[in-house]
Amino acid sequence: MAIIVDQSTKLAISGLTGREGSFHGLRNRAYGTDVVAGVTPGKGGQDVEGIPVYDKIAEAVSEQGANTSMIFVPARFAAGAISEAIEAGVTTVIAITEGIPVYDMLGAYWKAREAGVRLIGPNCPGVLSPGKSNVGIIPAQFFDPGSIGVVSKSGTLTYQIGNELKQAGAGNSTIVGIGGDPIVGSDFIDMLTLFEEDDETELIVMVGEIGGDAEERAADFIAEQVSKPVVAYIAGFTAPPGKQMGHAGAIISGSSGTAEAKKEALEGRGVQVGRSPTETAELAVEAIGARA
């Protein structure tokens, strides 16, 4: 089954005509993703190596049946592109763009929620279901098809762990980069919910980092609602306290947001936490071996 993207994904890429957008869009297509359209205002009627480009995403939906949107446009236009995709009626929006203003994202978040659209990101590497579909910038060569679901705030750290899993002979159902921005469309709990329901996923690896309280809330959720084994990794034990986090930030979350606090919360709920990416991959392989 996999989650979020698979063979039924029909992808429209906002920003396909840009340098980054075309590079990654064509890579996604080469992987086997069904890239049906590009969207760039003013460039409707052109094509990028055979992929038709439209002025508006609504046209990509009506003409090509696009059901998923990937956002690759510059930060100051990205929230507008997300809104447009939601209005056009896609079911999933995956925003790769980094540096989108927080309040712009706040608006996009609520719009997606009210419309029932799955929003992933922004500032994330995208979603890969090995052997099925790749939407974003995750290098697919480090991941084989398999039964481990991965959800992560970080890009390169995910590749590192994926590569170690692959070398140990383990593969993945889906890898989701949720992004590390203050406001993201989907959090750990959303992804844990989907992985829990997914037939193909037998074990979940969760990769977090300092800041916010998403890991702590995920720990509670895992204890109450997740039956599948979860292995976690947290980065940032030696990082200085985040400058974005004022004192008042800690009051809201009821947590200091440190790596130590997150590790304690997870371990307190019975989730194994690896000390390094390597140990995390080992723990996952061990757990899935014991289960098989």
Place this chain on the structure above:
Amino acid sequence: MDLLEYQGKQLFAKHGVPVPDGRYAGSVPAAVEAAEQVGYPCVIKAQVRIGKRGKAGGIKIANDRDEVLKHAEAIIGMDIRGFTVHEVWIERASRIDAEYYASIILDRSEKKLLAMLSRMGGMDVEEVAETDPAALIRRHVEPGEELTNELGREMSMDARIDEDATDQVANLLVKLHQVALAEDATLIEVNPLIVTSDREVVALDSKVTIDNSALYRHEELAELRDRSAEDPQEQMAKEKGVTYVKLGGNIGILGNGAGLCMSTLDVVAQAGGRPANFLDAGGGSKAEAIVNALEVITSDANVIAILFNIFGGITRCDEIAKGIIEAFARMDIDMPLVVRLDGTNSEEGLGLLADAGLPNLHVEKTMLDAAQRVVELAKA
């Protein structure tokens, strides 16, 4: 980006939030001049991005010119927990009847702005939240809506704000919310928010965090950031467009991607080493970026060994290798450099490094081995 107290107050004043009359001074003579204009008694306040300035001696009251001179000389140049004071804010002293606490904060979990108000101001708000949670009134503002005067009044009454100050406090909350939205501030704290002996409600302090991603639409604030570097390395990193945070150890670190870079710091610390910095070379790093990064890392005199931990996804390891070779050609790198290259084009990259035969370069296959090695070399 965190604003200094006076920068936050200037932002408040721009939006009609009442603040005491004050002047900025970057030197002792300027401080005396400012005090003469503001009048006595006045308060001299150190401008640094760290709390509890008062306890550290960074806030003093002066009743005349001589006292201003004495205090300004003591405060300017003073070190407050690692932050040197370069600027002061001179303010007319306020006669205080009551001290409250008010804030507007982005609640990341709820995805809404949260307004908070308490009649227990002038102290550590975390302590209030812990010891007397009922004294901290919290209300979320629904997305897309204003913080209404009605909500402000309701909060004031729940917080048991003095009755004659209720309207002013409510109005202030409305305005702080407007400041947050208009200026892309993700955190605004006023502690204390005071009632003067004339029963005027005034913001006596400010703590404001601006969303860096939104600075492109706030030219004046963007200029403040350019002047806000904390130390020479961070200033240099800013100029070269490198994401760098100084940490104080002796092992220079470069990783690609924030997550992998933080993870690298952790494994180095686990191996018994002390990282000197966080440096994220970013995705798709090219050779030039590597040269820039090495220049920043080696400009820290404490650094005695360097670790490059690269997992190439979008980043190509051959580009990283070219950057390292280029840096050795241009710079005098007189310390060991441990390199771990894995991922996209790693074989090409490792081949380039082997052919170059650089002195004191150590290649390791895994992240953990590389961390071990750099710690050993730093101790040798």
